[in-house]
Amino acid sequence: MMATELSELIYDWNTAGKNALVPTRPVAVTDETLRDGLQSPSVRDPSIEDKVRILHLLNTLGVEQADIGLPGASPRAHADVERLCREIAANKMAIHPYCAARTVEADIKPVIDVAHTTGVDLEVAMFLGSSQIRRYTEGWTIDFLVRTTEKAVSYAVAAGLPVTFVTEDTSRTDPETVRRIFRTAIDCGATAVIATDTVGHATPEGAQRLVRFMREVIGRDRVRLEWHGHRDRGLGLANALAAAAAGADAIHGTILGIGERSGNAETDLILVNLQMLGCISRDLSPLKELCETVSRATGVAIPPSHPVFGADAFRTATGVHAAAIVKAFQKNDAALADAVYCSVPARLFGCEQIIEIGPMSGRSNVQFWCSRHGVEYNEQIADRIFKRAKASNHVLSHEEILSAISG
Numbered sequence: 001m002m003a004t005e006l007s008e009l010i011y012d013w014n015t016a017g018k019n020a021l022v023p024t025r026p027v028a029v030t031d032e033t034l035r036d037g038l039q040s041p042s043v044r045d046p047s048i049e050d051k052v053r054i055l056h057l058l059n060t061l062g063v064e065q066a067d068i069g070l071p072g073a074s075p076r077a078h079a080d081v082e083r084l085c086r087e088i089a090a091n092k093m094a095i096h097p098y099c100a101a102r103t104v105e106a107d108i109k110p111v112i113d114v115a116h117t118t119g120v121d122l123e124v125a126m127f128l129g130s131s132q133i134r135r136y137t138e139g140w141t142i143d144f145l146v147r148t149t150e151k152a153v154s155y156a157v158a159a160g161l162p163v164t165f166v167t168e169d170t171s172r173t174d175p176e177t178v179r180r181i182f183r184t185a186i187d188c189g190a191t192a193v194i195a196t197d198t199v200g201h202a203t204p205e206g207a208q209r210l211v212r213f214m215r216e217v218i219g220r221d222r223v224r225l226e227w228h229g230h231r232d233r234g235l236g237l238a239n240a241l242a243a244a245a246a247g248a249d250a251i252h253g254t255i256l257g258i259g260e261r262s263g264n265a266e267t268d269l270i271l272v273n274l275q276m277l278g279c280i281s282r283d284l285s286p287l288k289e290l291c292e293t294v295s296r297a298t299g300v301a302i303p304p305s306h307p308v309f310g311a312d313a314f315r316t317a318t319g320v321h322a323a324a325i326v327k328a329f330q331k332n333d334a335a336l337a338d339a340v341y342c343s344v345p346a347r348l349f350g351c352e353q354i355i356e357i358g359p360m361s362g363r364s365n366v367q368f369w370c371s372r373h374g375v376e377y378n379e380q381i382a383d384r385i386f387k388r389a390k391a392s393n394h395v396l397s398h399e400e401i402l403s404a405i406s407g
Contacts, residue, residue, distance in 0.1 A: 022241075022279070023241070023274075023277070027249065027251060028249060028250035029063050029064055029065070029270055030251070031058050031253065031254065032252050033066075033294060034051055034067065035067040036260070037294075040300070042300060048079075050293065051080060051084060054293055055084055056091075057286055058290070059094060060286050061271065061284060061286055061290065063267070063271075065250060066095050067097075067099065067125065069100070072111070078110050082114050082118060085097060085115075085122060086118055089118060096123070097123070098122065098124065099123070100126075103126045103151075108124055112124075112156070112160075112161060123192075126164070128166070129167070129168045130145060130181055132172075142177055146184050150188050153184075153185050154189070157189035164191070164193065165193050166193070167182070167196065168196055168198045169196065170197070172201055183217060186223055191223060192225070193214065193223060194226040195226070197230055197236075199232055203233075203235060204235065204239055206239075207242045211243045211246035212246050215247050225247065225249050227248040227250070227251045230259065231262050231264065232261055236263070236266070237253075237265050240252070240253065240270055244279075253265040253268075256268065258294070272284065272344065276344070288309055292309075307344070314351050314352060316355060316356065317361050318360050319363075322355045322361065326364045337353055356395045361389055366385050367382070384404045385401055385404045388401075388404035
């Protein structure tokens with residue numbers, strides 16, 4: 001059976017009607033791992049060597065844009081951003097870099113300096129709080145926000161920088177404030193705008209309503225519209241896909257979802273889902289290495305249950321599940337083995353189906369393990385392994401299985 005014939009075996013409710021979360025236009029991916037991702041209090045700021053490796057992997061995967069840092073934050077941040085820009089130039093990378101900045105000259109000037117020093121087309125993404133709750137807390141008026149926007153955007157444009165304008169907490173900001181601030185930024189020369197769900201407040205429906213409204217704000221202007229969302233309610237990925245379906249030109253994420261509080265939408269899972277939805281078609285096998293590199297560089301462990309790239313994503317010790325996978329393998333059909341108890345094709349992402357032996361296992365688990373490890377299977381060996389497994393409260397290690405076999 002060819003992999004394309006699996007459609008004859010699966011009734012797909014996702015495509016049975018109109019899918020509100022499937023983008024109908026090209027959508028780019030923007031990775032924020034090296035800036036927003038590093039705002040998590042639990043991460044380690046990676047070495048510049050690790051940042052360079054992460055940047056190369058993002059480029060290899062076809063990620064269109066990357067936020068490479070906030071150079072105004074510190075001398076080290078400035079030096080790292082400059083090094084990353086030189087790496088992009090030297091290797092003629094396709095990935096487009098930009099830097100974050102507050103709407104103050106002290107933050108924007110370092111971005112200008114790096115752009116002029118390296119000759120890289122470096123974009124500045126300047127952010128400003130906009131929601132009523134933030135304005136009340138800070139004592140800001142809408143007029144103050146408009147003046148701040150006008151001054152900051154005009155300063156960067158005059159220096160020759162492409163400007164992306166970002167309002168923080170857009171998902172909790174009233175329509176008139178959204179319209180007035182973004183129109184000011186666009187009229188002053190911003191060529192891209194980002195609607196943000198800074199505290200993970202949005203639902204997929206809310207994300208779509210906001211993006212559609214933003215399309216009205218942009219009007220006929222040739223301005224890029226992007227979505228940046230967090231996952232405080234666990235909706236980051238769904239919101240990103242919903243925003244793309246509603247008309248966002250790019251959606252943001254971080255590898256493994258690292259970031260402030262509960263983190264951001266996961267870049268790795270955004271790519272996986274865009275691939276499975278048919279929105280992109282590329283080799284995503286380097287994604288596993290990218291996740292492992294980010295994990296090691298930041299000190300953030302990959303949860304075993306993390307989709308696709310967690311240790312348990314394609315691993316089972318349950319008898320019923322293992323039996324079905326084994327039967328699929330016995331048909332010499334890797335696609336069938338990937339699909340019978342899984343929705344994601346492991347082989348497309350540099351992974352494979354793994355069958356373990358534990359207290360909930362059946363004889364299929366034992367037989368499969370023996371065949372994969374060159375052990376001659378017989379009932380005596382099976383009984384020994386079963387006895388050890390059923391008395392255990394965990395999946396047996398390789399050493400424990402060998403010990404059970406030797407008696």
